[in-house]
Amino acid sequence: MVEDTSVKIEVVDLHKSFSNNQVLRGVNLEVRNGESMVVIGGSGVGKSVLIKCIIGLLRPDSGSIRVDGQEVTSLNEKSLNEIRKKFGMLFQAGALFDSLSVWENVGFGLKHHTSLRDGEIKAIAVEKLGLVGLSHVEDLMPSELSGGMRKRVSLARAIAIEPEILLYDEPTTGLDPIMADVINELIVQMRKKLQVTSIAITHDMVSAYKIADRIAMLYEGKIIEVGTPQQNRDSRNAIVQQFIQGRAEGPIKVR
Amino acid sequence: MNSVFGYIGGHFIRFLQESGRITMLFGQTIVLIFRPPFDVREPLSQMEEIGVRSIPVVVITAAFTGMVLALQSFTGFRRFHAETLVGTVVALSVTRELGPVLTGLMVSGRVGSAMAAELGTMRVTEQIDALHTLATNPVKYLIVPRFLASLVMFPILVVFADIIGIMGGYFVSVKILGTNPTIYIRRTWDYLELNDIYSGLLKACVFGMIMATISCYQGFYTEGGAEGVGKATTRAVVLSSLLILISNYFITALLF
Numbered sequence: 001m002v003e004d005t006s007v008k009i010e011v012v013d014l015h016k017s018f019s020n021n022q023v024l025r026g027v028n029l030e031v032r033n034g035e036s037m038v039v040i041g042g043s044g045v046g047k048s049v050l051i052k053c054i055i056g057l058l059r060p061d062s063g064s065i066r067v068d069g070q071e072v073t074s075l076n077e078k079s080l081n082e083i084r085k086k087f088g089m090l091f092q093a094g095a096l097f098d099s100l101s102v103w104e105n106v107g108f109g110l111k112h113h114t115s116l117r118d119g120e121i122k123a124i125a126v127e128k129l130g131l132v133g134l135s136h137v138e139d140l141m142p143s144e145l146s147g148g149m150r151k152r153v154s155l156a157r158a159i160a161i162e163p164e165i166l167l168y169d170e171p172t173t174g175l176d177p178i179m180a181d182v183i184n185e186l187i188v189q190m191r192k193k194l195q196v197t198s199i200a201i202t203h204d205m206v207s208a209y210k211i212a213d214r215i216a217m218l219y220e221g222k223i224i225e226v227g228t229p230q231q232n233r234d235s236r237n238a239i240v241q242q243f244i245q246g247r248a249e250g251p252i253k254v255r
Numbered sequence: 256m257n258s259v260f261g262y263i264g265g266h267f268i269r270f271l272q273e274s275g276r277i278t279m280l281f282g283q284t285i286v287l288i289f290r291p292p293f294d295v296r297e298p299l300s301q302m303e304e305i306g307v308r309s310i311p312v313v314v315i316t317a318a319f320t321g322m323v324l325a326l327q328s329f330t331g332f333r334r335f336h337a338e339t340l341v342g343t344v345v346a347l348s349v350t351r352e353l354g355p356v357l358t359g360l361m362v363s364g365r366v367g368s369a370m371a372a373e374l375g376t377m378r379v380t381e382q383i384d385a386l387h388t389l390a391t392n393p394v395k396y397l398i399v400p401r402f403l404a405s406l407v408m409f410p411i412l413v414v415f416a417d418i419i420g421i422m423g424g425y426f427v428s429v430k431i432l433g434t435n436p437t438i439y440i441r442r443t444w445d446y447l448e449l450n451d452i453y454s455g456l457l458k459a460c461v462f463g464m465i466m467a468t469i470s471c472y473q474g475f476y477t478e479g480g481a482e483g484v485g486k487a488t489t490r491a492v493v494l495s496s497l498l499i500l501i502s503n504y505f506i507t508a509l510l511f
Contacts, residue, residue: 057384081390089388095381109389112292161389 007066008033008165008197009054014063016049023049024060025221031199036191038208039201040243041218042252047201048092050218051167054199055087056080067165085113088158088196089167093174094150096142102129102153103138109161128156131193132186148179155186159194166190168200172207184210205244209233217243219252280394280475281468284402287395297400305366305401306408310415316361317416320353321345321423329432338434342442345424350451354416356503359462362412363495367470370401371491374474375484383475398475402467409463410456417452454510461506462499469495 007030014027023046031037041047052058054065056072065072072083096105104111106128107121116124126138132152142150151171158166171187172180184207190196191211202208208215209229216226217240225237235241242250328344374397377383386393421443428434470491477487 052384055388057387077392081392084388084390087388089385091381091385093380095385097382097385098376108391112389112391157389167388 006033007031008035008068009199010064010066011050011054012064012066014050014053014065015061016046016053016058017061023221024053024063027063027218027221027223029216029223029226031197034191034195034197036187036197036211036213037199038212038215039199039218039223040203040205040208040215041201042203042243045218046221047218048169051089051169051199051201055084055089055167085109085161086164087167088161088163088165090151090155090158090169090171092169094142094147094154096145096150096154096157098142100142101138102140102142102145105142105153106138106156106160108157113161124160125156128160129153131159131189132156133182148175148182151175151183152186155183155190159190159196162194164196166196166198168198168202170202170204171200172202172204180204180207181210183207187211205246219243276476277468277472280398280472281464283394284398284468284471287392287399288403290395294400297396298403301400301404302408304369305362305404306411309362309365309408309412312361312365313358313412313416314419316357317349317354317419318423320357321349321420321425322427324348324353324420325424325427325432329428329434338432339438339442341428341432341434342424342439343446345428346421346443346447347451349420349424350417350447350455352455352503352507354420355413355455355458355462356499358413358416358459359409359466359499359503360496362409363462363466363470363499364492366405367466367491367495368488370467370470371474371477371488372484374398374471375477375487378475378477379480379484393475398467398471401471402464405463405467406460407463409459409466413455413459417455454506457510458503458506461502465498465502466495469498 009029009031011027011029014024015022016024027050029037029039039047039050049058053060054067054072056075060073063073067083067086070083072080075083097108100108103122103125106125110116110121110124122138129135129138132155134149134152134156137145137149137153142153145153168187171183175183187198187200188211191198200211212229214226214228215232216223217232218224219239225232225235225240227235232240232244238251242252324345325341328341329338332338332340374383377397383393383397386396425436425439428439429436473487473491473494477483
């Protein structure tokens with residue numbers, strides 16, 4: 001693969017707190033063009049908060065986030081929506097719209113941001129569903145789908161508007177190991193087929209090693225180490241080692 | 256002593272914050288109504304939900320209200336031989352007051368709770384976040400159609416309530432209490448003015464806006480999972496009902 005080292009997303013000294021709880025305390029992270037970045041960390045350390053800041057669902061208290069060099073933290077809702085068209089996001093539980101059928105879910109972005117007709121949107125939706133390995137589900141309602149199918153439909157919705165950046169919020173959480181691997185496989189394929197930049201957050205190390213170009217560890221509100229999966233395995237940092245081996249004892253305090 | 260002031264002050268500040276946020280959401284909704292894209296399908300389906308599906312509740316409420324009004328006012332008026340005025344009392348009470356208020360309360364219970372629960376569930380299952388990530392304004396997509404549908408359907412429901420309520424009064428007076436039907440209808444028409452009906456419809460518009468804004472607000476800003484959705488639903492109904500009753504007094508006083 002050709003190395004493209006230009007920076008797609010740059011997070012500098014990001015702070016975010018909720019009432020008295022300081023969640024992010026100076027996060028620095030660089031995601032290169034076309035790279036698959038995985039952010040690992042325990043539950044409640046602010047992984048979700050980080051990606052929600054990146055896509056503008058949460059406003060950070062201070063710090064900077066640049067997407068393609070453009071600062072997003074100070075944008076108003078309208079300009080933010082323009083930036084958001086570069087993004088696709090896979091939510092933890094899918095976040096499919098219950099009142100819309102599967103194809104309407106997948107085609108939601110197209111319906112609202114293009115002048116395509118319903119027939120064309122449905123055709124594209126069926127094609128995207130095919131990309132995530134689903135067929136004959138387009139007319140079902142989300143409530144009729146299993147957890148794994150919901151996630152795949154959500155992925156199809158995220159890629160329908162052909163984003164440059166994909167964000168995955170715990171893509172394998174709540175799935176059986178086989179379905180988790182199906183999703184991992186899809187994430188790898190998405191990157192190959194669509195050349196997207198992606199950020200995934202997870203605490204599933206199997207998944208992290210499978211999909212990551214680089215892994216960043218978030219601990220106590222900061223990124224403490226960034227490296228390739230190999231570097232991550234060989235890390236001398238006791239905190240990283242404790243996390244990837246999943247031990248209860250060690251420097252990480254379990255609250 | 257300090258903690259007492261702290262308690263009261265804290266609640267007062269929260270009350271002000273909440274009022275401010277509700278007002279801002281209301282303003283945002285009004286602005287977004289006039290901003291393209293204009294969707295027809297969603298408001299129409301909301302009108303069906305809010306309006307058409309509420310007809311049975313409104314009809315039953317109005318019919319029995321009209322009926323009991325006739326009974327009660329007959330008991331009173333008989334004591335000074337003014338039984339024939341029952342028709343007037345029923346018509347004025349229903350169109351000016353009971354039609355809009357009872358419709359507002361009943362429909363708030365039925366529709367407001369559903370709105371808060373639906374939007375609240377969308378919030379806690381991240382569907383509202385998903386709308387943001389798909390570059391769609393959730394206020395425009397979710398709240399504007401519900402607001403418009405309420406604004407249109409409340410007065411229409413009140414027209415139904417007015418007609419059914421007057422018919423209920425007629426039924427009890429004429430068929431049960433034996434009032435002369437011609438006199439009853441005369442007494443209804445002679446004293447009923449168009450302004451009575453208009454003021455009721457104006458109230459209905461205001462109640463519709465109150466119900467939609469409060470219920471959508473409660474649902475939209477739900478926090479804390481299933482429990483939060485339950486609380487939002489309760490608050491939507493209680494707060495809408497209270498504000499309907501309070502605003503009702505002030506509208507009446509203004510139009511007096």
